[in-house]
Amino acid sequence: MEKKQASYGKGPARMAPMEVSVEAGNGRESDWLDDDGRPRRSGTVWTASAHIITAVIGSGVLSLAWAIAQLGWAAGPAIMLLFAFVIYYTSTLLAQCYRSGDPENGKRNYTYMDAVRASLPGTKVKLCGVIQYANLVGVAIGYTIAASISMRAIRRADCFHYRHAKGQEGACRSSSNPYMIVFGVVQVLFSQIPDFDQIWWLSIVAAVMSFTYSTIGLALGIVQTVANGGIKGSLTGLSVGPDVTSMQKVWRSLQAFGNIAFAYSYSIILIEIQDTVKAPPPSEAKVMKKATGISVVTTTVFYMLCGCMGYAAFGDEAPDNLLTGFGFYEPFWLLDVANAAIVVHLVGAYQVFCQPLFAFVEKWAAARWPDSAFIAKELRVGPFSLSLFRLTWRTAFVCLTTVVSMLLPFFGDVVGLLGALAFWPLTVYFPVEMYIVQRRVPRGSTRWVCLQMLSAACLVVSVAAAAGSIADVIGELKEYRPFSG
Template structure:
């Protein structure tokens, strides 16, 4: 069903190196620990960090924090397995695998390759659609913030999402012409700075609210049945909160593609492990701060998002700036998640039609201020069509973020846990039924249960969203 174009090595290992290319004949990789860390932080710290107060309100202080740290450890642990699989059969001197599918093909083979491709690429496409919606919500929040500032907090302020979605799409059409993941570093650095900025603003505003003493009611067990929620709502919201936390770390979807940007010395797997540790550690600190301080500020009535749902109204200029940072971050994050899918489609087309000039020929042109740019007609047409498609879907289905929660639930287990653990067992030849084998398979089973529970919670949320669905209605 799915295959990946595997470029034959133009230069075999052990041959005389060719200037400007790596040992596999591809363009010289220049990625470092810092660029990989930026890619990870861009992928992991999303605007969802501002919804963690809501998650802790459903789970409680203690359980919420423990679950946050637990999934951070699990994600880092399985990411180290995946990093070791980039080359096969040896993690340092083996043959490169350019994508997640290539890694699964090298170590597991069979129908698992197609399962991996389906889980990965459906998730990547879903994320880009979801980011289009989320970016427009943040931009709408800027307009509403200014309206509330001028007319008062009780004013009926309505701002259309669709012009912002269209503008976001136009920006993505331009950025999508960046040829490959290797050239995204500058965008990821900007996006990472933006994510730190709005997360820090959210934390700062929550601290100020706590200091003012005007805080919401908190409980050791989180939301109270019969007061804040019904018993069934408590259960489904807990499932949803656990799923939100689990998926908030799921960067393994694009880990191999990030690792393929790294220079070969020091060994890619060692650099990737360090970058994963830095990214997950940094993320966890921000998650705990946003979750705990946000819950302390808002209590059991914590909003789904500090900024776009107006947990804060003042200072309005700071709210505007934070929402602008979210939109800028999502511009970069869209590309981080979109590029692997772009390359998957393009490499398959190159394999199928190797003689086509439309698909394969690159044209160079000098653009003022930007220097020399490479243009490929197929890339120009196909990526433009893709961005238009994701933008239109976002406009038609404004509840798509609820669908994205379900996609996250379905892809978390295979991509973050099952495949990395299975490949680690195959690579290191862990003895069947040994204590280590049993422990690893227990981890797989526990995470499968979490994914199933989160999927149920997502389906309940999706049903509610569909019931309230009004085509081409403003989201806010």
Template sequence: MISGEITATQQSSLEISMSPAQGDSKCFDDDGRLKRTGTFWTASAHMITAVIGSGVLSLAWATAQLGWLAAPSFFLSFALVTYYTSCLLASCYRSGDPVTGRRNYTYMDAVQTYLGDFKVKICGAIQYLNLFGMAIGYTIAASISMAAVRRSNCFHDSHAKDPCHFSNNIYMLAFGAINIFFSQIPHFHQISWLSIVAAVMSFTYSLIGLALGISKVAETGEFKGSLTGISIGTVTQTQKIWRSFQALGAIAFACSYSLVLIEIEDTIKSPPSESKIMKKATGLSVSVTTVLYMMIGCFGYAAFGDLAPKNLLTGFGFYNPFWLVNIANIAIVVHLVGAYQVSCQPLFSYVEKHAATKFPQSTFINKEYNLKAYKLNLFRLVWRILFVMSTTIIPMVMPFFENIAGILGAIGFWPLTVYFPVEMYIVQAKIPKWSSRWISLQMLSVACLIISIVAAVGSFAGVVTDLKAYKPFQTNN
């Protein structure tokens, strides 16, 4: 039953007209918004959810392409770069004073504040295109894991005599239906519980993959692999180059979560300052994920050598114990539901805020109905359903979209993870041009630009290969 209604415009007016006394109350923050309740632990959970995707299970394959010498070095290098640039970005949450300065609620707000209108348009296009691509990638990955559970049971029941090929389309539809429901959670700060569940799930399947890798090494009694990775002969020289480029990109992007960092920081309560808590949470999440990444990548490579599958759990590097593999794949699906929401909430928020600003008199866009514990907004309801439908239909039509998403990720890595954080920090910290620190920051930016270009080339080569065997709606495993 509808008990009341309030428009977004009226809500903004209430925030603007709020007195300092109200802003300092137990219910409201200094900017007039509802009190933020996020902590070091919820911020860490959000970041781990955003960072550890099912792509972690492809790191054994990435390690196999680069070898024992290069792969661990890149793991550590990208972890350090991600930690450093994330700390720079965290410092840009408030303009001016880190405790009392004006808040930047989103990544784009920060770019607008420090770098101006032109760069914020470029940033917005790259950020939201990447978030859209990530949502599609999550849909593909979740459907593969769902199908893998059925395939695992089929292998077990037939004693590996049945090839067990199934279409992923029905599972994409199921994942889409789940996200239609969860996408109606109105705001980022209301999904902390989902992020915590997703973070637990990410550790679950990652540790299972690690344990299976260790057990296989113990079973065979040997560490497979070589210093330089997969050998020429197993693949051609050209394939070796493209695969190395793709592997480099996979490791670089596995560490990145800058797209949602400011939005996560905006959920943290203060004092102490949000940036101080965010930097600690960043240190924890990067340390935990890097150790996990290296162990999974290295033990997976040690177990399978040059034959390491692209996914340890769905590529059927392991068949037994089948029930444990099933638990891991179910955990992947649960985690990807949370990752989908963490990644899409900034995009949802931007579209809804932009629509409310452009059409302030529209009741369809601005009116909210209080349905007991839930505020219903018709525009939010319709637009989010359409968004989830699009991220479900596109991978069904274009089964190779994962490599396209890789290109989007390659294009987005340098500007979003390195360039914009570095440039914003230079402005905020007033670092003189051509000073030693300015030159060091620019050298870091150029090095990461080269990595992005190399990874994009590798992903593009993968798309070209996929196009040769392209069949719409064919996503069989």
């Protein structure tokens, strides 16, 4: 069988993916394999939508009330809709880069990095690799922090409820470190599932969980707004006063941009999701365009409702995590359900984001040391494919992200910084540049100028949002002790 070549990130320029074979007598290869010699893909609009929703409706939704509180009723919803449009548009551009040349029969690009390599020169490929994989590490850290906060919130809600019932006073304090360790242990187990397409069931469960806690957050916001007897907040957002200086208002407003960008971030795994879609017709690009439309509309409706109702309920006091910042205390059992749903969702989302990084390292190692039994020898047990290298490398990765999370447990700041750093290069710049090359958009044409203006505007937004988040992280570090939880 002909070997198809694909290259991944740094390391050797080109390498061969694992070969797939069909035993003689078990049927024609065409019944088992796609046009590239890999096992036949079976993904649909709905499985692709589930993967996207799992990646998008994550912990970011919980910080949107805080983001709108910084921007106000006028700018907050408008900025959210603007981000939704940009994400949808650039995602459709990126989806058209899955195949080089012909949209139905062209060479497949299996990963985001492959798509960049097929269209852009080597320097940009290396830059993209550094940014993409660093961002994936950052997302893993952010999700570990968010999961631990939700687990701790369950304990605090129960503690508050029982103390209040017995008329006891006192704070319900606990460290998030043990919860980060528990989350890390679970991720060590799930990370042994070898391939992206084998975690579709985890994505569907995670997507259901995301709707669960988003709906609960929305319902509690509505109830709180009714109890307040009106809508809180103002057109311009957080008010400058004794507790907030003018400069802090500026930094927080910029950080809000990063939070919103993080909430919509999924472009870095779009190509990997598209590679699970079954072969044409229709083309994978058309399927992903539809899946992206479904996902962005669905998530935007949820984001608008959750963010706006959270701001309406708490105004300037909206917490940076709606379900764990303890604007809500009762009903405690409903908060427990919501936070448990967050944890389950983040287990799946962690895997959706980290699988491309896992695959890159393992394929690079297989090409570098092709005869190593430590790397190549595998034992399959159900959905798991165990090898010493996979067990060692993926466990080490989870341990690293867990330790870093324990060092920097700043949910809102980490979310804003990740969103800012990834938004322009991975969501806008590279998709725009690849599309221009793929579709041969003439330099200086109206379309080319509009695409470049979009890219430049988004660069300004990313730089500003990163500055706001970094300023806030510096402020937090002045008073923080490592591992204090």
